[in-house]
Amino acid sequence: MARQQRVVIVGGGVIGLLTAFNLAADVEQVVLLERGGVGQESSWAGGGIVSPLYPWRYNRAVTALAHWSQDFYPQLAERLFACTGVDPQVHTTGLYWLDLEDEAQALEWAKCEGRPLAAVDISAVDDAVPVLGGGFSRAIYMADVANVRNPRLVKSLKAALKAMPNVTIHEQCEVLGFVREGDKIAGVNTAQGEIRGDEVVLSAGAWSGELLSKLGLELPVEPVKGQMILYKCAPDFLSCMVLAKGRYAIPRRDGHILIGSTLEHEGFDKTPTQTALDSLKASAVELIPALADAEVVGHWAGLRPGSPEGIPYIGRVSGFDGLWLNCGHYRNGLVLAPASCQLFADLLLGREPIIGPAPYAPEGRI
Numbered sequence: 085m086a087r088q089q090r091v092v093i094v095g096g097g098v099i100g101l102l103t104a105f106n107l108a109a110d111v112e113q114v115v116l117l118e119r120g121g122v123g124q125e126s127s128w129a130g131g132g133i134v135s136p137l138y139p140w141r142y143n144r145a146v147t148a149l150a151h152w153s154q155d156f157y158p159q160l161a162e163r164l165f166a167c168t169g170v171d172p173q174v175h176t177t178g179l180y181w182l183d184l185e186d187e188a189q190a191l192e193w194a195k196c197e198g199r200p201l202a203a204v205d206i207s208a209v210d211d212a213v214p215v216l217g218g219g220f221s222r223a224i225y226m227a228d229v230a231n232v233r234n235p236r237l238v239k240s241l242k243a244a245l246k247a248m249p250n251v252t253i254h255e256q257c258e259v260l261g262f263v264r265e266g267d268k269i270a271g272v273n274t275a276q277g278e279i280r281g282d283e284v285v286l287s288a289g290a291w292s293g294e295l296l297s298k299l300g301l302e303l304p305v306e307p308v309k310g311q312m313i314l315y316k317c318a319p320d321f322l323s324c325m326v327l328a329k330g331r332y333a334i335p336r337r338d339g340h341i342l343i344g345s346t347l348e349h350e351g352f353d354k355t356p357t358q359t360a361l362d363s364l365k366a367s368a369v370e371l372i373p374a375l376a377d378a379e380v381v382g383h384w385a386g387l388r389p390g391s392p393e394g395i396p397y398i399g400r401v402s403g404f405d406g407l408w409l410n411c412g413h414y415r416n417g418l419v420l421a422p423a424s425c426q427l428f429a430d431l432l433l434g435r436e437p438i439i440g441p442a443p444y445a446p447e448g449r450i
């Protein structure tokens with residue numbers, strides 16, 4: 085693609101921000117449009133585990149993006165920290181899965197994929213994680229799993245983009261529809277007027293399906309509500325991530341501990357509920373009994389961009405010249421972001437893609 089192109093990106097979550105970051109070096113102008121403030125939706129609300137929760141249960145398409153991203157995260161964080169002073173805090177703690185029903189499949193998957201996942205004796209887990217509850221009998225452990233402090237990641241990305249002279253961010257700028265000239269998508273309509281571009285990228289998270297329906301296309305991306313709670317403990321209180329029965333604890337470097345999460349189909353409603361608070365507190369205490377005496381210092385909900393099998397849509401929309409998708413990352417948008425946005429930039433710029441793009445192509449899936 086010629087360098088003198090103007091790319092308009094719709095949505096300023098981690099996917100839109102990192103797409104802008106990756107394109108900025110190679111296109112003349114990048115314009116990012118965000119309805120609210122950038123990085124305030126799912127990308128802020130998520131837990132930031134740099135792995136799918138049960139990676140062996142996913143399609144290879146998700147695994148391929150996850151592995152590329154996991155290797156890349158430390159250098160991305162270092163680069164962002166160096167250029168903005170905001171540290172996304174990639175915290176490699178390792179992750180224990182407790183009392184898994186498909187442990188054998190997990191271990192088999194790890195062997196095939198060459199991932200360092202191993203069964204460990206529960207007494208060794210108790211030694212490594214003294215605050216762990218007593219009700220568990222089996223564990224598997226992967227040492228190299230990290231979590232990223234996602235609110236800082238998006239803050240850092242925003243700061244990096246603000247320092248790039250060819251990137252413009254418009255916040256409080258809602259995209260209402262597309263500017264269509266025959267088969268060509270020539271820009272978007274916003275509450276503030278028309279904004280034209282040579283290429284338009286839809287990365288509007290859970291809202292992507294709604295927006296694409298303006299063109300008569302049915303994109304199966306739906307909001308899936310997730311609630312989390314937060315505790316503040318001493319920095320050395322919990323040294324690694326633990327997960328049982330779909331609920332997990334994530335320690336941040338400063339002692340904050342996130343407990344997540346619910347999976348709810350409530351449309352676009354993101355009101356935190358008492359039922360979820362009670363249920364998350366019960367899970368927290370089951371995992372780590374000492375949390376019964378700790379105060380919950382935060383409780384929120386976010387909307388994941390749910391998609392079939394959690395396989396994102398990355399690539400060109402056929403029949404609409406100039407229209408691209410990078411959305412539908414469901415439960416894994418934070419871990420998948422680096423690979424998805426690199427692959428996306430490769431496709432838009434006509435470079436050799438980092439991984440085979442076929443499973444993510446919108447064609448045949450919408």
Ligand SMILES: Cc1cc2nc3c(=O)[nH]c(=O)nc-3n(C[C@H](O)[C@H](O)[C@H](O)COP(=O)(O)OP(=O)(O)OC[C@H]3O[C@@H](n4cnc5c(N)ncnc54)[C@H](O)[C@@H]3O)c2cc1C
Nearest residue numbers: 095097099119127130131132133259289310386417418419
């Ligand atoms: C509770 C919870 C826990 C999670 N935990 C993890 C985890 O541990 N690891 C992991 O990898 N992932 C996790 N996720 C998933 C992850 O957060 C998402 O997959 C990811 O943030 C999606 O990023 P996004 O940029 O596509 O969407 P978003 O961050 O939602 O961004 C989309 C943006 O588009 C904007 N927008 C929408 N419509 C318009 C419009 N018309 N005009 C302009 N702008 C618009 C929105 O305002 C929003 O800012 C979790 C999610 C939740 C809710």
